[in-house]
Amino acid sequence: MLNLKSEPFRKSNPMMNLMNNLIYDLPAPVNLSILWNSGSLLGLCLMIQILTGIFLAIHYSPNTEYAFYSVVHIMRDVNFGWILRNTHMTGASLFFMCVYTHIGRGIYYGSYLRSMVWTSGTSLLLSLMATAFLGYVLPWGQMSYWGATVITNLLSAIPKLGDSLVSWVWGGFTVSNSTLNRFFVFHFILPFMMLALTAMHLAFLHDNGSNNPLGLSSGMNIIPFHPFFMLKDMVGFVVLLACTTFVSLLCPLLVSDPQNFIKANPMSTPTHIQPEWYFLFAYAILRAIPNKLGGVLAMTLAITVLYMMPTLHRNIMTGMSFYPASQIMFWIFLNSFFILTWLGSAPTETPFTEISQLATLIYFFLIISIPALGKPWDTVIFQNDPHINATNKTE
Incomplete structure (x- = not known):
């Protein structure tokens, strides 16, 4: 019986070797x-x-x-x-x-x-x-x-x-x-x-x-x-x-x-024009800005801001597992996303417009600040750690 993972077979079959590296032995x-x-x-x-x-x-x-x-x-x-x-x-x-x-x-x-x-x-x-x-x-x-x-x-x-x-x-x-x-x-x-x-x-x-x-x-x-x-x-x-x-x-x-x-x-023209549910958060951000150009820029930035996140990171640890305050802020950010999704299907009138503006402000503030929210926590926890201090000095 042919062993698909045997060394001779893998060397003679580059595709099988690639699949092995991507799936089996990854x-x-x-x-x-x-x-x-x-x-x-x-x-x-x-x-x-x-x-x-x-x-x-x-x-x-x-x-x-x-x-x-x-x-x-x-x-x-x-x-x-x-x-x-x-x-x-x-x-x-x-x-x-x-x-x-x-x-x-x-x-x-x-x-x-x-x-x-x-x-x-x-x-x-x-x-x-x-x-x-x-x-x-x-x-x-x-x-x-x-x-x-x-x-x-x-x-x-x-x-x-x-x-x-x-x-x-x-x-x-x-x-x-x-x-x-x-x-x-x-x-x-x-x-x-x-x-x-x-x-x-x-x-x-x-x-x-x-x-x-x-x-x-x-x-x-x-x-x-x-x-x-x-x-x-x-x-x-x-x-x-x-x-x-x-x-x-x-x-x-x-x-x-x-x-x-x-x-x-x-x-x-339909009474109320709205996109599918998965675009509603961006649509709510678009309508939250009174200026048309400002609304378009805010809607675009709501998605392209993800490109900036690697450069915004200031925490010592990678994720939020060790940052209680950051975890709370993440769930507030998530709730702002859900609220914006709901507001995207709501009519453009008071109080929905004002709530959209507040939710938009929270959305942008948190998505920009979340990668660095653990910095105060790092200062308190690691200030006396010689390894962290030595790393910071070399950087």
């Missing part, structure tokens, strides 16, 4: 918790979205006259088309749930200190958000059309170039057939670019090694990824697939907007 810290499953779940979500998206694209027509009815055709006439579309819609929500869990874990445990891994991951987040926005426009319902109109119009806030950029993105003087065509093309291409970014993300991760809940050097406390963590990931896969199946079959319209079941009508 050293992993022994104390990884269930929160580290979110990375593999994101890979599964990406594959589900790509596969279901390819089959949906076969029957979709990127034309303003036929797009809405092609989606109806997929749901009613295509064999198992309903389950494909329901899975694609549900998969998008689960994708973002796993992404936000992954980012929250990275902030809490200081994973952003692996700067290349964190930078590639943030780029993946931006690619995912762009792909999700483009995909939301494709059904060509009322909320799809007006959501595209509102979001693309934000480019007009850019001084001098804004109006030209909006016309260039639209391919005309309004959201039209040209806009839908290019949105469909980019929605199809971006997931494959995300695959390339994912490969870079994993390469940087395996080069630097995984973080762990204590934020300490793993040293000799490492075990091979297979079979210990592979079995753990398999359990996560089963749970995610079960959740996807449950929601797709029993409540696929759980987070869908009723306005999107009406064909896009440029002559009729």
